[in-house]
Amino acid sequence: EVQLVESGGGLVKPGGSLRLSCAASIFTFDKAWMSWVRQVPGKGLEWIGRIKSKSDGGTTDYAAPVKGRFTISRDDSKNTLYLQMNSLKTEDTAVYFCTTVGYADFVLDRWGQGALVTVSS
Amino acid sequence: EIVMTQSPATLSVSPGERAALSCRASQTVSSNLAWYQQKPGQAPRLLIYGASTRTTGIPARFSGSGSGTEFTLTISSLQSEDFAVYYCQQYNNWPPEPTFGGGTKVEIK
Numbered sequence: 001e002v003q004l005v006e007s008g009g010g011l012v013k014p015g016g017s018l019r020l021s022c023a024a025s026i027f028t029f030d031k032a033w034m035s036w037v038r039q040v041p042g043k044g045l046e047w048i049g050r051i052k053s054k055s056d057g058g059t060t061d062y063a064a065p066v067k068g069r070f071t072i073s074r075d076d077s078k079n080t081l082y083l084q085m086n087s088l089k090t091e092d093t094a095v096y097f098c099t100t101v102g103y104a105d106f107v108l109d110r111w112g113q114g115a116l117v118t119v120s121s
Numbered sequence: 122e123i124v125m126t127q128s129p130a131t132l133s134v135s136p137g138e139r140a141a142l143s144c145r146a147s148q149t150v151s152s153n154l155a156w157y158q159q160k161p162g163q164a165p166r167l168l169i170y171g172a173s174t175r176t177t178g179i180p181a182r183f184s185g186s187g188s189g190t191e192f193t194l195t196i197s198s199l200q201s202e203d204f205a206v207y208y209c210q211q212y213n214n215w216p217p218e219p220t221f222g223g224g225t226k227v228e229i230k
Contacts, residue, residue, distance in 0.1 A: 045157075045165065045208055045221040063218045064122075103170045106212035106219040107155050111164035 002026050002110045004098050009115030016088050020115055022081040022098030030076040031055060033101035035108055036083050038094035041116075046094075047108075048072075050101060051081070066092075088119045123147055123211050127222035133230040134199050142225045144192040144209035153213035156185055156194045159224075160205045168207075169194065196227070204229055 003025040012018045026032055033056070036048040049062040051072045060072050071084040081098050095114040102109030124147040134140045144154065152172040157165040167176050169185040172192060182197040196203055206226045212219040 044223050045210070047210075047219045047221070061215060061218075097164055102167075103174075103176070104153070104212065106210075106215065107167065107170045108157070108165070108210070109167055109176070111166070113164055 002100065004100070004110060004112030006096065006098055006112045006115035009096065009117050011118045011120065012088055013121050014088060014090055014119055016119075017084070017086045018088065018117060019085070020083040020096055020098075020117070022083075022112055024079045024081065024098075024100075026079065026100070029079040033105070034072075034074065034081045035099045035101055035106070036070075036072060036081075037097045037099055037108060037111075038092075039097070039114070040094045047106070048083070048096075050106065085117070088117075090119050093117060093119045122217050123150060123213065123220050125209055125211055125220050125222035127207075127209055127225045129225060130223070131226045131228060133228050135230045136201060137198050138230075140196045140199055140203075140227055142194040142196075142207055142227070144187075144194070144222050146190045146192075146211055149189045150211040150213035152188045153211055154185070154187070154192050155210045155212065156183075157208045157210065158203075158205045159208065165208065199227070203227065 005023045008020040035050040069087045073082045097114045098112045099108040100110040126145045154172045156169040159165040173185040206224045209222040
């Protein structure tokens, strides 16, 4: 059974930084493509970005609102996905989910339980 | 950006009845359309991809149809565990980025 557990959420001031982690219990994590999605509490879903497996190039793609501020990375030796968030804005306040990518690119197969990030002064 | 519009925003249905949820894309997405279910306090769950293919473990009462710009998720006979919010998502050809609809809440009538 695939399990994804996010951590690192919390309260941060505007302009600050935060790094989320996603620990994955996936036998073949190094071959998995992974994504981050966020959700403002009570609102809809927003795709943030995706990282391919290293064997597929390890490249990343980002949504326009976070491009240049957020960075997705992975440590396959630790089965862990990261989301480094810089220059945070109040509108970045949301629950952040890590997901696997399955069946097709950008299809979000398995989800973690989410981590709440609050950006407020 | 491809805008996804779901209707209705809320659907009131009695258990055992059929529910049809609509999703419209602002431009064609071919069959690159997924449906997710989200219950309160939980992460979304993938139900359908490729507009009509159910993922592992999803009951046959869930079916997806459509292509191009018009899509439908049908729940043939609502069970108590089906009351939730449903989101559609297009993932047609990066770029542009994948986008979600605003969701349809299926509530007990």
